[in-house]
Amino acid sequence: MRVLLISTPHPLEENPLPPLSLAYLAGALQRDGIEVQILDFLVTRYHPRKLRQKLEEYHPQLVGVTCVTMNYPSAARMLRVCKEFDPEIVTVIGGPHATFTLEETLLRSPWIDAVAIGEGDTTVVELARAVAGDSDIGHVTGIAFADGGRVVKTEPRSLVADLDQLALPARHLLPLARYRALGVPCTVITSRGCPYGCIFCSAHQMFGRKVRFRDPGLVVDEIEMVHRDFGFPQINIVDDTFTVNHKHACQVCEEILRRNLKITWTAYARVDNMTEDLVALMKRAGCDRVLFGIESADEDILKTIEKGITPDDMRRGVRIATDAGLDVFTSFILGLPGESPETARKSLAFADELNNKYGSNYAFHILAPLPGTKLYERADAYGLRILTRNWARYDANQTITETATMSREMAREALALYDEVIESAWKEVRRRAEAGDVQYVQRLQKGESQEFVWKLLQGDVIEKLGKVGAAVLREPAEAEPELARCISRKLAWPLERVQPQVTRLVQQGLLQLSQSTDGLHWHWSDVQQGPEVWGKFSDVYK
Numbered sequence: 081m082r083v084l085l086i087s088t089p090h091p092l093e094e095n096p097l098p099p100l101s102l103a104y105l106a107g108a109l110q111r112d113g114i115e116v117q118i119l120d121f122l123v124t125r126y127h128p129r130k131l132r133q134k135l136e137e138y139h140p141q142l143v144g145v146t147c148v149t150m151n152y153p154s155a156a157r158m159l160r161v162c163k164e165f166d167p168e169i170v171t172v173i174g175g176p177h178a179t180f181t182l183e184e185t186l187l188r189s190p191w192i193d194a195v196a197i198g199e200g201d202t203t204v205v206e207l208a209r210a211v212a213g214d215s216d217i218g219h220v221t222g223i224a225f226a227d228g229g230r231v232v233k234t235e236p237r238s239l240v241a242d243l244d245q246l247a248l249p250a251r252h253l254l255p256l257a258r259y260r261a262l263g264v265p266c267t268v269i270t271s272r273g274c275p276y277g278c279i280f281c282s283a284h285q286m287f288g289r290k291v292r293f294r295d296p297g298l299v300v301d302e303i304e305m306v307h308r309d310f311g312f313p314q315i316n317i318v319d320d321t322f323t324v325n326h327k328h329a330c331q332v333c334e335e336i337l338r339r340n341l342k343i344t345w346t347a348y349a350r351v352d353n354m355t356e357d358l359v360a361l362m363k364r365a366g367c368d369r370v371l372f373g374i375e376s377a378d379e380d381i382l383k384t385i386e387k388g389i390t391p392d393d394m395r396r397g398v399r400i401a402t403d404a405g406l407d408v409f410t411s412f413i414l415g416l417p418g419e420s421p422e423t424a425r426k427s428l429a430f431a432d433e434l435n436n437k438y439g440s441n442y443a444f445h446i447l448a449p450l451p452g453t454k455l456y457e458r459a460d461a462y463g464l465r466i467l468t469r470n471w472a473r474y475d476a477n478q479t480i481t482e483t484a485t486m487s488r489e490m491a492r493e494a495l496a497l498y499d500e501v502i503e504s505a506w507k508e509v510r511r512r513a514e515a516g517d518v519q520y521v522q523r524l525q526k527g528e529s530q531e532f533v534w535k536l537l538q539g540d541v542i543e544k545l546g547k548v549g550a551a552v553l554r555e556p557a558e559a560e561p562e563l564a565r566c567i568s569r570k571l572a573w574p575l576e577r578v579q580p581q582v583t584r585l586v587q588q589g590l591l592q593l594s595q596s597t598d599g600l601h602w603h604w605s606d607v608q609q610g611p612e613v614w615g616k617f618s619d620v621y622k
Contacts, residue, residue, distance in 0.1 A: 081212035083109055083204075084140035086131075087120040088147045088155040091472055095530055096122040097316060098259050100267040101146050101175070101200075103249030108201045111247040114208050118250075123258040123537050126154070128161050135165045142211045144196070144204060146175040149450050150475040156189045163191035170211045172223075174200045176286050177471070180452030182233070186226040193217070195224045198286060199239055199272075201246055239287065243272060243294045248302065255606040256310055257590045261533045263526060265314035265346065266306045270299045270332055274320040276350075279385050279462070280375075280413065282452030283320050291324055296331040300339060307343050315345040322347035326358050333365035344368045351397025352389050359404040369407040372397060374442075377430035378423040381416050384462065385455075391430065398438050408440035413476075414494055415447035417455070417462040420485035424494035432501070444498040445476035446491060532581045535571055542591065545570060546602035559593055560586055563602055 085106055087099040102118055109116040119134050135143075143162045147155035159171040174196035178185045182195055194217055196203045203222040210217050217225060222237025240246060251266070259266070273291040274283040306312050323329050336343070346369040347362070354370075362370075376382055377391050394410075401408045412427050431442040449456040449466060459466050465482045473480050479488040479495075486494075512520040536542055545566045548559050564582040568575040585591040592605045 081114050081142075081208055082138060082140045083114055083116040083142045083144065083208050084134065084138060085116060085118045086143065086145045086155075086158055087118065087122050088145055088151045088158065089121040089126045090151055091154070091475060095262050095264050095534070096259075097264055097267050097318075098251065098254050098256065099146075100249060100269065100318065103251050103254060104201055104246065105144070105146075105204045106250035106253050107247035108205050109208060110250050112205045112208075114205070114212075116250070116253070118253040120255050123255055123262070125538050125540050126158075128158075131158060131161050132165055135162060135169075139166075140169060142170045142172065142208055144172045144174065146200075147173065147177055148175060149177040149448065149471050150473075152177045152181075152185075152471045154472075156185075156192065160189070160191045170194070170207075170217070172196055172204075172207060174204075176282050176450070176452055179286065180282065180450075182224045183231050186224060186231050187229070190226065193225060194220075197222050197224060197233070198237065201240055203237055239292070240272070241292065243269075243292050244298055251306070251310060255604065256312075257605040258533075258537055260311055260588070261585055261590045261604075262530055262537075263533075265316040266310065266312040267316050267318045268299065268302055268306065269319055270294050270296070270317060270322065270328070271319045271324070275324060276321070276388060277386050277454075278373075278375075279454040280416070280447065280449065282450055285452050287320075293325065293328045296328065296335045299332055300335040300341070303336070303343065303345075304339065304341060307341065313343060315343055317345060317347040319348060321350050321353070323349040323353050323358060326353070326355070329358060330361055333361045333367075336365040341366065346371065348373075349397075349401075350389070352393045354397040354400045356400055356404070359400055359406065363404045363406060367406060369409060370401050371409045371411065374410045374427075374431075375413045376416055376419075376423065377412075377427040378418070381418045381423060384417050394430075394434070395437075398434050398440050402438040402440065408434075408438065410434060410440050410442040412442060412444045413447050414444055415479065415481050415483065415486065415491050417464055417483060418485070419447075419483050419491075421490050421494065424486070424491075425497075428494070428497060428501070444495065446479055446495060447481055448474040448476045449481060450474065528577070529581060529584070532571075532573070532578070533585075536567070539570070541567060541570055542602055542604060547598075548593070548600035548602070559600060559602070563591075 085102045087102055090096060099122060106116045106118055117138060145155040145158060155173060159173060162169050162171055170193050171191060172194045173185065173192055178195045179197050185195055186192060203220065206220045207217060210220050218234060221235040224231055224233045271291050271293045273288045275289050275291055277284060303315055306315065344366050347367060349370045349372060351372050374394055375385060375387055379390060382389060398408050410431065412431060414424055434440045435442060449459060449464065455462060463484050467482065468480050479491045482488055509520050509523060513524045548562065560582060564575060564579045567582065568578040590605055591602055594601055594603060
């Protein structure tokens with residue numbers, strides 16, 4: 081039995097994170113003895129012929145993708161490629177968007193055989209067993225499928241009660257060298273579930289209002305493995321709210337300190353559950369940044385969206401975090417119910433206030449009312465007009481809604497003001513870097529490195545230019561300078577900017593030179609660490 085899991089590309093130029101959900105699914109399949117591979121299109125340019133080539137090489141019997149709303153159209157198109165390649169392939173899609181749009185997904189895209197509803201860790205294993213045994217998938221709990229123009233839902237599957245029984249994420253199947261080249265963190269969870277009920281978020285619908293926690297020792301086992309064996313110095317804890325339970329958060333921090341792990345990490349938190357003692361412990365354990373969802377500075381809007389916090393809570397939470405030495409990033413949403421030009425300006429001014437007083441950074445996004453949220457299901461009741469169901473536009477950067485007091489044009493004007501602030505901030509960064517401020521020089525250098533690697537990945541530059549000519553075979557030491565020259569010409573970047581970037585990637589072992597029958601080839605070191613690494617820790621999770 082062979083399963084192919086596909087990571088769907090994002091329609092944005094952004095630095096992606098290693099797809100943790102797919103790694104969990106792959107780990108569950110491997111533990112059950114099922115052969116599985118991951119095809120990751122987050123860090124390589126997608127083209128249907130690449131997918132068809134993989135299908136030709138691997139011949140999977142089951143293909144699964146997971147997606148959010150904005151990349152659902154891409155995910156559906158990829159499954160269509162699979163079904164057209166081989167109609168016998170069973171295609172399944174999971175994730176929050178498909179979970180909450182069953183009829184649209186299955187009836188409008190008949191090449192999709194099934195939707196995995198909610199958490200898919202156990203579902204994907206049972207589905208693979210059914211396909212392998214040529215059994216009726218209708219006996220698999222936790223899925224939906226189309227039958228004669230109607231959607232059939234099987235028996236609901238309960239959420240995973242004991243997260244410690246989950247298989248270890250099979251990260252060794254991911255192209256980790258590419259993520260490390262981008263300098264992004266590796267993702268880890270310590271819990272699932274969210275007790276809050278924000279009307280613009282589907283997390284509590286997807287993973288439950290009761291938070292389920294992992295054993296802190298197992299969490300830190302995984303962090304230690306990611307750091308030592310996969311080479312990530314930075315971890316991103318992607319719980320909905322890491323600080324929701326102080327006892328658990330403290331136990332994770334204390335275990336990191338007990339092992340004297342030299343890592344840094346970030347976490348999502350809420351301003352109203354920050355305390356001086358907790359934040360000080362997080363800082364000692366290596367946390368260097370927290371991310372707060374602020375959403376709006378208008379109290380009426382905050383009440384409408386059931387956020388449960390006030391601007392005073394925000395000031396206090398940001399102050400506590402910054403006083404402890406943490407960087408703070410705050411996130412706002414423009415276009416929420418009740419939004420007007422006045423409330424938008426209030427939020428912009430508040431973000432600036434937090435920045436001036438505490439040095440917190442911030443970002444503004446445009447509301448995207450996602451399926452599965454109260455805001456989407458009851459848009460009319462909240463005075464929200466949804467202008468399009470083109471899911472590719474639900475990327476939080478395009479105006480796709482209006483309120484009675486804020487038109488699409490007004491929202492664009494508010495976002496333009498934010499863009500001006502960001503551009504001014506970057507001018508200040510460049511000015512300080514030119515003045516020799518080391519912190520800002522490093523910031524610019526990191527940005528340039530990420531831009532360089534992103535261009536390599538999205539242009540398949542290494543794959544296209546990686547072969548070294550016969551002349552270099554006699555002088556292997558010339559291979560690296562020749563690669564830099566080729567990339568310089570390809571990207572139209574000055575060689576003096578390209579050469580140090582190439583050297584960095586080679587020295588870190590992320591780009592490697594290998595001999596094959598037709599010469600030397602540069603390639604990403606995507607031959608990942610094999611089952612022997614995964615197996616060292618997998619027994620703990622059985």
